[in-house]
Amino acid sequence: MTAVQAPEGFHSAVHGAVHATNGKQGSSPRSRTAPVAFALEPFSHLTLYTGNTMRTGTTGLLNTTQKKSNQELVSAVEDTLNYSLETAHISGTHITIADQDARGPLDSDRAKYDITVKLFFLSPAGVSTALSVQHVDEALGHLDAVLHATDLVIDHFILAIPNQSFDENELDDAELEAFAQEVQQLYLPVWKRLSDLRTGGRIGRLGVTEFSKQQLVILKEAALAVGAVAPEIDQVNLHDCCVLPKELIEYAKAEGIELLTHGDTINILPKSTLATLLQPHLPVASELSLSPNFVLKYSAVLGGRGLITRKGYIVDAVAA
Amino acid sequence: MGLLSLGTPMHWDEAKKHAHHVRTHGIIQFLNLWEATKDSQKDCLLWGDEVEYMVVSFDEETKRARLSLRVWEILQVLAKQEEDAKLDPTNKQLVDSSWHPEFGRYMLEGTPGQPYMGLPRDLLAVERNMKLRRELARKYMKPNEVPITLTSYPRLGCAGECLDPHYKPHGPAARSLFLPDEVINAHARFPTLAANIRRRRGSKVAINMPIFHDKNTPKPFIDPTIPTFDDYPEDKNAIEQGAALPDHIYMDAMAFGMGCSCLQITFQAVNVEEARKIYDQMATLGPIMLALTAAAPIYRGYLSDVDCRWNVIAQSVDDRTEEERGLKPLKDNKYRIPKSRYDSIDSYISNDPNNKPEYNDIPLIYDKDIYKKLSDNGIDDLLARHISHLFIRDPLVIFHELLNVDDNESTDHFENLQSTNWQTMRFKPPPSKTSPIGWRVEFRSMEVQLTDFENAAFAIFIVLVTRAVLSFNTNFYIPISKVDENMKVAHHRNAVLGEKFHFRKQIFPQSRPGTPATGTPSGSPRVSHATLPHLNRPAGQSQSEEYELMTIDEIINGKPSVGFPGLLGLVNNYLNTLNVDIETRCEISKYLELIKKRANGTLMTAASWMRQFVQNHPEYKQDSVVSEKINYDLMKTVEKINKGEVQVPELLGNFTV
Numbered sequence: 001m002t003a004v005q006a007p008e009g010f011h012s013a014v015h016g017a018v019h020a021t022n023g024k025q026g027s028s029p030r031s032r033t034a035p036v037a038f039a040l041e042p043f044s045h046l047t048l049y050t051g052n053t054m055r056t057g058t059t060g061l062l063n064t065t066q067k068k069s070n071q072e073l074v075s076a077v078e079d080t081l082n083y084s085l086e087t088a089h090i091s092g093t094h095i096t097i098a099d100q101d102a103r104g105p106l107d108s109d110r111a112k113y114d115i116t117v118k119l120f121f122l123s124p125a126g127v128s129t130a131l132s133v134q135h136v137d138e139a140l141g142h143l144d145a146v147l148h149a150t151d152l153v154i155d156h157f158i159l160a161i162p163n164q165s166f167d168e169n170e171l172d173d174a175e176l177e178a179f180a181q182e183v184q185q186l187y188l189p190v191w192k193r194l195s196d197l198r199t200g201g202r203i204g205r206l207g208v209t210e211f212s213k214q215q216l217v218i219l220k221e222a223a224l225a226v227g228a229v230a231p232e233i234d235q236v237n238l239h240d241c242c243v244l245p246k247e248l249i250e251y252a253k254a255e256g257i258e259l260l261t262h263g264d265t266i267n268i269l270p271k272s273t274l275a276t277l278l279q280p281h282l283p284v285a286s287e288l289s290l291s292p293n294f295v296l297k298y299s300a301v302l303g304g305r306g307l308i309t310r311k312g313y314i315v316d317a318v319a320a
Numbered sequence: 321m322g323l324l325s326l327g328t329p330m331h332w333d334e335a336k337k338h339a340h341h342v343r344t345h346g347i348i349q350f351l352n353l354w355e356a357t358k359d360s361q362k363d364c365l366l367w368g369d370e371v372e373y374m375v376v377s378f379d380e381e382t383k384r385a386r387l388s389l390r391v392w393e394i395l396q397v398l399a400k401q402e403e404d405a406k407l408d409p410t411n412k413q414l415v416d417s418s419w420h421p422e423f424g425r426y427m428l429e430g431t432p433g434q435p436y437m438g439l440p441r442d443l444l445a446v447e448r449n450m451k452l453r454r455e456l457a458r459k460y461m462k463p464n465e466v467p468i469t470l471t472s473y474p475r476l477g478c479a480g481e482c483l484d485p486h487y488k489p490h491g492p493a494a495r496s497l498f499l500p501d502e503v504i505n506a507h508a509r510f511p512t513l514a515a516n517i518r519r520r521r522g523s524k525v526a527i528n529m530p531i532f533h534d535k536n537t538p539k540p541f542i543d544p545t546i547p548t549f550d551d552y553p554e555d556k557n558a559i560e561q562g563a564a565l566p567d568h569i570y571m572d573a574m575a576f577g578m579g580c581s582c583l584q585i586t587f588q589a590v591n592v593e594e595a596r597k598i599y600d601q602m603a604t605l606g607p608i609m610l611a612l613t614a615a616a617p618i619y620r621g622y623l624s625d626v627d628c629r630w631n632v633i634a635q636s637v638d639d640r641t642e643e644e645r646g647l648k649p650l651k652d653n654k655y656r657i658p659k660s661r662y663d664s665i666d667s668y669i670s671n672d673p674n675n676k677p678e679y680n681d682i683p684l685i686y687d688k689d690i691y692k693k694l695s696d697n698g699i700d701d702l703l704a705r706h707i708s709h710l711f712i713r714d715p716l717v718i719f720h721e722l723l724n725v726d727d728n729e730s731t732d733h734f735e736n737l738q739s740t741n742w743q744t745m746r747f748k749p750p751p752s753k754t755s756p757i758g759w760r761v762e763f764r765s766m767e768v769q770l771t772d773f774e775n776a777a778f779a780i781f782i783v784l785v786t787r788a789v790l791s792f793n794t795n796f797y798i799p800i801s802k803v804d805e806n807m808k809v810a811h812h813r814n815a816v817l818g819e820k821f822h823f824r825k826q827i828f829p830q831s832r833p834g835t836p837a838t839g840t841p842s843g844s845p846r847v848s849h850a851t852l853p854h855l856n857r858p859a860g861q862s863q864s865e866e867y868e869l870m871t872i873d874e875i876i877n878g879k880p881s882v883g884f885p886g887l888l889g890l891v892n893n894y895l896n897t898l899n900v901d902i903e904t905r906c907e908i909s910k911y912l913e914l915i916k917k918r919a920n921g922t923l924m925t926a927a928s929w930m931r932q933f934v935q936n937h938p939e940y941k942q943d944s945v946v947s948e949k950i951n952y953d954l955m956k957t958v959e960k961i962n963k964g965e966v967q968v969p970e971l972l973g974n975f976t977v
Contacts, residue, residue: 054897057828060792063880064892112363116899156899238896242906259902299897304364305590306439308791308897 036085036281043285044093044319046278049146050076050312051084051099059311067239070265073295073313074273081281095285098146102312105148106300114303116156117143118209118235120268120295121190123162128182131161131190132293135316139296140202142314146298155204156260158235159194161187165266166210166236168245179215183222191219195228207233209262213248216257235260269295274317290317327719329512332519335718342715345725346733347690350707351697353731356753358592365787366435366588366757369779371450372581372768373428373457373467376955377484380464384948385955386484387426387473388465392506395421395428397460402433417453423513423578425505426483428457428467435588439787440900444907447776454772454962466959469775471629471767471926472580474618475951476503477571479545490549495524496573497547497558498620503575509717513740514574516716517639524554527576527635528568530625532617532813534935535942540566545621569622577636577662580616580629583768583775585782586748588758594790595759596670596703599747601789602782603665604796604824605887606744606765607806608875611815612918613778615767615926621951623934623944626811627927629767634660637742639716654712655685661713662742664807667800669706669747674795674829681799687711710741729753744807770926770958771977777911785887788894794827798867814928817921820869825884876919888916910975917973929971930954 050073053059058075080099089096106113119139121131144152171179183191198206208219208231220230234252236244238261252259269292278286293316300310330338377388398419405411420429430453436442457467475482477489477498491501493511495518504510518524531541546564549555554563564570571577589595614627626632638645638660643653650656659666667680686708694704715736722732731752738748746762763782769775788794802822809819870879878886885893891912895905917923924932934940937950946954960966964977 054791055793055829059893059897060788060794060828060890061883061885062889062893062896064885064889064896065880114899236902238905242902242909244902258899260899261896261902261905263896301898303438305790306365306787306898308894311897 036088038088038090038095039282040284041090041095041282042093042288043090043095043282044288044290045095046285046290046315046317047094047096047142048077048080048313048315049096049098049102049142050080050314052102053311053313054308055101056099066263068237068263068265070268070273073268073297073315074277076313077274077277077315081277085281095282099312102310103146103148107309108302110149110153112302112304113309114155114301115152116158116299116301117154118158118160118262118264118297120160120264120297121162122267122269122292122294128186130186133189133193135294136190136193138316139294139314140197142316143296143298146312146314147300147310151202153202153204156207156233157194157198157203157205158207158209158233159187159190160209160264160268163266164208164210167212171212171214176214176218180218180222183218187219188222188226188228191223192226192228195223198229205232205258207231207235207258207260209235209264210237210266213245213251216248216251216255220255230255231257233258233260235262237261238263264297269315274315288319291320292317326508327721329508330718330720331512332516332716335516335716336520336714338718338723339714341723342718342733342736343687343690343711345727346715346735346737347693347707347711348727349731349734350749351694351699352728353734353749353753354697354699357750357759360591360750360758362588362590362758364437364588365439365783366437367783368432368435368586369446369450369775370429370431370584370586371453371469371775372422372583373430373454374424374470374473374581375426375428375457375461375465376468376959377462378464378466378952378956379484383952384481385475385952386482386486387424387476387503388461388484389425389487389502391424391426391428392421394457394460395419398456401460416449417456419457421505421507422581423505423510424575425503426473427505427579427581430454430457436783439783440895440898440904440908443780443783444904446779447772450772450776468955468958468962469768469770469772470581470615470955470958472616472619472632474930474946474954475621475948476579476619477573477576478621478948479547480948489547490551490555494518494573494575495552495554496575497549497555498571499573499575503579512717517574517637520639520641520714520716522641524563524572525574525636525638526563527571527632528565529571529619529632531567531569532623532625532931532944533567534623534944537942537944541568541944542566543570543622546570569619569624571620571632571636574636576619577629577633580633581768582629582764583613583766583778584762584764585766585779586760586762587783587786588760590758592759593671595747595761597672598761598786598789599745600668600670600672600675601794601796602761602763602786603668603745603800604798604803605785606664606763607803607810608821608823608872609763609778609782610765610767610807611810611819611821612872612876612915613767613769613925614810614816614928615769615930617813617927617931618934618946621946623931623946625813627813627815627925628811630765630807631811633742634662637662639714657685657712658682661740664744664804665800666709666743667702667706668797669702671700671702674797675702676797679797679799681801682804684709685712706747711737713737713741716740767926771962771972773911773972773975773977774914774926777914780908780911781887781891781915784891784894788887788890791894792890793829794890795829796824796827798822798824802867813931816872816918816925816928820871821875822867823870823875824867825882826866827884827890873920877916888912888919914973914975923973924970926971929968932970933957 053076056079084099197203211234223230271291275286296314301308375388375391377386405415416433418431418433422429432449487500487502489498489500493501493515546558558564610628616629617627640657642648643650644657646656666682667684668675686705690711691704691708744765748760750757806821876886876888878889934946939949
């Protein structure tokens with residue numbers, strides 16, 4: 001696919017004009033020495049598909065001494081802005097920047113892959129708004145667009161709610177009550193939607209991240225009350241994983257919950273980080289201080305061979 | 321159990337007449353196999369380890385440790401039990417292991433009964449299986465015998481009783497001044513191999529390892545313990561005749577080398593291309609892993625100045641004639657051959673575009689007729705060179721009964737040469753046309769460690785590196801002559817901390833101009849380099865800038881300041897993307913922690929630890945001599961470490977073995 005062609009199956013939200021700039025075509029090296037023509041446009045909606053971080057060097061070069069990091073995402077976004085901005089698709093004030101090399105179907109049969117998605121909902125600290133069901137659908141639509149798939153089945157789906165961090169201390173009654181309310185008011189609609197996808201076969205196993213045992217119990221109760229499934233995965237940080245509370249381990253075992261590891265920071269893409277990343281490329285959009293709605297991280301692993309063939313991020317942000 | 325095919329082996333005088341026959345049919349067999357299997361495609365990684373054990377027999381009264389020569393009996397019991405267990409499912413654990421004879425009559429080789437597969441969970445099966453093997457082996461030994469995973473036995477070939485039962489040295493097969501032929505596995509193949517190497521070479525093998533000069537070691541060191549005999553012309557005086565070098569520990573038999581143990585890992589690739597890629601990428605790591613696993617500092621009762629076995633084995637099976645070694649002009653032989661049959665690989669074989677022709681910078685000796693035959697049959701240049709290079713050697717052991725075989729069915733003649741080219745890597749075709757097993761690669765440089773925990777750690781590390789290599793599509797290529805330089809350096813005493821090794825700086829594919837952000841602090845992007853000068857190699861940059869000298873610490877643990885992640889960084893970044901359950905991850909972390917600490921010097925290699933053990937022993941006289949009592953105490957301590965009765969934090973940190 002050449003850089004200026006509108007790819008088939010591109011996400012439906014992106015219609016219209018395709019900006020071709022600089023007259024540069026073809027693949028690597030795709031570095032840019034002059035600003036793009038649309039650098040100063042006041043974009044209020046940004047969608048970004050990073051490259052395959054396994055093949056851009058991004059993942060391999062991470063500094064593994066950090067137990068929690070968003071370095072991979074930051075490097076991947078930076079890389080995409082550096083090398084894929086020219087081929088951005090612009091529709092009004094919505095800009096979609098996609099690394100074209102990362103797009104395309106999986107190489108082998110779908111059945112050979114283990115596909116994992118982690119969807120990070122982002123909202124500024126202290127702001128309590130219900131997670132948007134629409135964002136779930138949009139995020140999955142973007143994933144289908146990246147992998148040239150239709151209703152791709154996701155083997156592991158992990159929901160990361162904003163600002164959730166693992167707390168090994170027991171919650172007191174007031175905290176428990178507060179968390180139960182948050183679940184009811186902020187998370188349950190999205191959980192119900194994911195549960196429906198799980199029941200419908202679109203999602204294999206559905207889980208959360210950074211939940212304590214008490215929080216898992218609360219989510220389970222709330223979910224069952226509305227006919228949704230209980231969490232089947234709890235992803236905890238690498239740093240904590242060798243010293244996890246016994247109650248959590250026992251509860252997980254009893255409930256059949258997989259305890260998996262991860263190395264992500266709690267807030268994977270702060271607004272200020274995004275602004276800094278955009279500044280050199282799209283200074284006006286940067287000043288608009290786009291606020292990330294969600295970040296979707298995906299990976300495709302050929303399970304039998306233990307090979308990671310695809311890994312990337314999808315970022316969606318709007319002006320508040 | 322593969323107790324090797326039985327038959328009547330030929331004396332060298334006869335075998336050499338059939339060498340051409342074996343090579344010619346070996347190539348036909350390879351081509352038949354290639355035609356049938358070149359498109360073989362597998363879905364799964366399968367892999368396994370091979371651990372070699374020495375059986376040590378303790379005499380508590382005389383405080384002596386000796387090598388037990390009754391391993392054949394133990395193997396036969398294990399084989400029988402294994403057969404019986406296949407019929408009796410309640411006895412499954414015996415089927416989980418598989419046992420093979422080795423060169424030394426005191427040696428056992430154990431492998432998992434079935435290959436390991438799924439990642440990452442199956443990784444935890446490795447140490448369990450190794451422990452099971454050790455336990456099974458022990459079960460069929462006498463109470464005073466133990467299986468020890470020691471790379472080289474410190475007092476092999478010392479005067480007095482180093483073997484149980486004792487035999488006088490100097491048999492007709494090896495003609496060794498130090499060892500009896502009874503140290504060689506009784507199977508006809510092994511003594512014939514030893515004798516035919518000597519006959520082909522035209523003299524006994526001569527192994528000389530530099531002595532470690534301690535305070536009281538004589539200078540020059542002329543070994544006073546080398547005996548003389550009157551049976552053969554070369555017996556008189558090894559020193560005067562020049563076989564034994566001053567300031568060296570002299571050894572004169574194949575058993576000194578092939579009687580060493582090692583830790584080998586074999587992977588099944590999905591297809592030929594992947595196997596060739598893994599072969600090349602891992603070949604560059606051979607010397608690094610040799611230095612990191614160093615475990616062989618003592619030979620024939622002396623502390624040496626080397627830490628590893630590799631060169632000892634290379635010299636112990638060096639069947640090259642004086643002409644081939646370049647000591648005489650070529651007359652009866654075809655080639656001058658720079659290396660022993662046991663040595664580092666001489667060429668990269670992958671058609672990966674990263675493999676540039678200039679990396680194969682060692683002039684490759686290969687059989688032109690065989691190369692042509694392979695080329696004419698559609699084998700590409702790199703593979704044809706590889707195979708025709710292996711085929712410059714003569715077959716050493718030919719069985720009368722197996723001389724004429726059906727080349728459509730048998731691979732015996734191909735395997736005869738393939739399996740007596742003992743190199744740092746081995747590229748293995750499927751065993752037969754119809755075998756369910758695919759193309760495989762064997763990683764052969766590592767030294768065996770004292771405990772199952774350590775052996776599991778290195779086995780798992782290597783398999784994870786191969787997964788990271790394929791997932792990240794890494795490029796470790798450096799000129800192969802530099803890999804050879806690394807191989808030399810890897811032997812030096814304490815090379816793991818004291819030496820530097822050539823290693824490639826930019827190990828990721830260069831699809832991007834400039835390297836991606838490295839060392840970026842969490843959440844704070846660095847200044848975009850879109851408008852900065854490119855950091856990568858501009859066109860025309862010389863090849864020598866592709867690599868540099870690094871310490872093992874840097875190669876393993878990385879150089880964050882310049883964005884070099886290290887092999888461990890690669891593995892961790894690979895693992896962080898998999899869905900790994902916490903139990904598995906915690907276990908794997910311990911293994912990786914051991915690798916990290918060995919590389920950065922927090923923990924000692926087995927070689928350094930054994931040196932320290934000897935030098936701190938009250939009976940040690942600072943004269944490089946490792947006495948019977950020191951050896952006994954060392955073997956006892958190793959056994960106690962395995963049983964968890966002695967803690968050695970300098971070697972193992974706080975890890976439980």
